[in-house]
Amino acid sequence: MPFPKKPFPKAKINRILKKELRRDLSFRSGKIIGSMCSDPPAFCARIFRRYIEKNLGDPGLCPGTAEIERRAVEMLGSLLGNPSAAGVFTTGGTEANILALLTAKKLSASNQREVILSDCAHFSFRKAAEMMDLKLIFIPHKEDFSIDVEAAAAAISENTLALIGIAGTTGTGAVDDIPALGALAEKHGVYLHTDAAFGGFVLPFLEKAGFPSKPFDFSVPGVSSVTIDPHKMGRGLTPGGCILYRSAEIAGRVAFPVSYLSGGETEHLTLVGTRSGAAVLANWAQILRLGESGYIKIVRKSMSLARSLAGRLDRIDGIRCVKEPQLNVVAFCSTKIANEILSERLRAKGWAISFFGEYLRIVIMPHVTEKTVRRFLKDLQKITETENG
Numbered sequence: 001m002p003f004p005k006k007p008f009p010k011a012k013i014n015r016i017l018k019k020e021l022r023r024d025l026s027f028r029s030g031k032i033i034g035s036m037c038s039d040p041p042a043f044c045a046r047i048f049r050r051y052i053e054k055n056l057g058d059p060g061l062c063p064g065t066a067e068i069e070r071r072a073v074e075m076l077g078s079l080l081g082n083p084s085a086a087g088v089f090t091t092g093g094t095e096a097n098i099l100a101l102l103t104a105k106k107l108s109a110s111n112q113r114e115v116i117l118s119d120c121a122h123f124s125f126r127k128a129a130e131m132m133d134l135k136l137i138f139i140p141h142k143e144d145f146s147i148d149v150e151a152a153a154a155a156i157s158e159n160t161l162a163l164i165g166i167a168g169t170t171g172t173g174a175v176d177d178i179p180a181l182g183a184l185a186e187k188h189g190v191y192l193h194t195d196a197a198f199g200g201f202v203l204p205f206l207e208k209a210g211f212p213s214k215p216f217d218f219s220v221p222g223v224s225s226v227t228i229d230p231h232k233m234g235r236g237l238t239p240g241g242c243i244l245y246r247s248a249e250i251a252g253r254v255a256f257p258v259s260y261l262s263g264g265e266t267e268h269l270t271l272v273g274t275r276s277g278a279a280v281l282a283n284w285a286q287i288l289r290l291g292e293s294g295y296i297k298i299v300r301k302s303m304s305l306a307r308s309l310a311g312r313l314d315r316i317d318g319i320r321c322v323k324e325p326q327l328n329v330v331a332f333c334s335t336k337i338a339n340e341i342l343s344e345r346l347r348a349k350g351w352a353i354s355f356f357g358e359y360l361r362i363v364i365m366p367h368v369t370e371k372t373v374r375r376f377l378k379d380l381q382k383i384t385e386t387e388n389g
């Protein structure tokens with residue numbers, strides 16, 4: 001499509017969109033079961049639309065929006081065991097994780113370059129490593145898919161820049177032993193970042209929802225920063241990530257000064273410049289709308305369905321869950337045919353499912369219902385019966 005010489009009529013633009021976007025999946029279709037995002041709630045979406053012009057890249061233009069962001073950060077800090085945490089909303093977990101490593105780098109006195117992390121870590125750390133020329137030391141996971149802490153301890157050296165703990169891995173929802181990593185971080189004086197992009201809005205509510213939880217946040221000594229994403233289990237909308245630092249002093253190390261904007265001297269804590277204030281307002285509003293009791297309800301429903309799905313998967317001949325769901329992530333594999341074939345067959349039936357090589361992943365997000373799960377299991381059963389002969 002060449003650059004348009006003259007304006008297109010609105011109707012024509014809408015026709016193109018309608019035609020092309022027909023192929024896109026919607027959360028309402030009930031076919032998206034491998035995503036960590038969900039349909040934006042109506043109230044949250046309305047706020048986003050109403051305040052769409054807000055740009056937090058120039059906070060002097062919107063001091064009110066900037067104030068709401070400060071309150072949102074404080075609220076998330078108190079959820080994560082540290083009301084005096086400092087931080088900023090980001091475009092998502094990727095930007096937050098990159099910022100965490102940038103912060104560690106800025107804090108390091110010498111030229112340390114090695115980052116120790118689980119081989120289940122999200123690929124955002126690989127992006128960070130490429131950008132900052134860091135060396136990632138991948139530690140094998142244990143049978144429960146959490147990091148082998150002893151192996152992590154053995155990898156620490158004078159070149160270690162940071163340790164990463166994951167509170168809810170992308171593939172299986174496993175939670176690393178953050179207290180053990182925290183003890184290592186304190187002993188060796190190393191920066192520890194918790195990636196709770198997914199688990200940040202699940203773990204704090206698990207016990208009250210009737211499921212076991214694990215410490216992962218600022219309540220753990222040694223944790224310097226935490227990624228937590230409102231656009232995942234925060235039930236908010238995209239773009240909605242957040243990075244929180246234990247103190248304003250740590251956050252200050254990544255503050256980039258800008259002098260000429262409308263409000264005078266200001267600083268950016270993000271990688272991006274111009275950024276959506278509407279997304280921050282909408283995600284803040286969504287947290288207020290739900291409150292603790294709302295999140296407990298979501299977590300209870302998602303966890304119950306995840307556990308029940310895991311039980312039903314295990315009863316299918318030729319299918320095995322690779323882990324009992326610790327969070328609302330269900331990972332399973334085929335014991336008879338190649339996982340790749342299974343994933344192809346499921347995708348051919350319209351299921352948007354994630355494939356990790358050794359296993360397939362379903363995320364029980366709020367839009368995933370019992371009805372969807374039943375439909376999925378029926379298709380899976382049919383495929384395994386046909387393929388297994």
Ligand code: 0PR
Binds near residue numbers: 094169
């Ligand atoms: N950390 C963890 C533990 C993650 O699982 C993810 C993304 C990130 C960081 C990065 O977050 P952003 O994608 O917000 O930058 N996890 C999902 C995944 O890779 C992201 C996702 C979301 C993928 C929706 C697909 C999808 O439809 O599976």
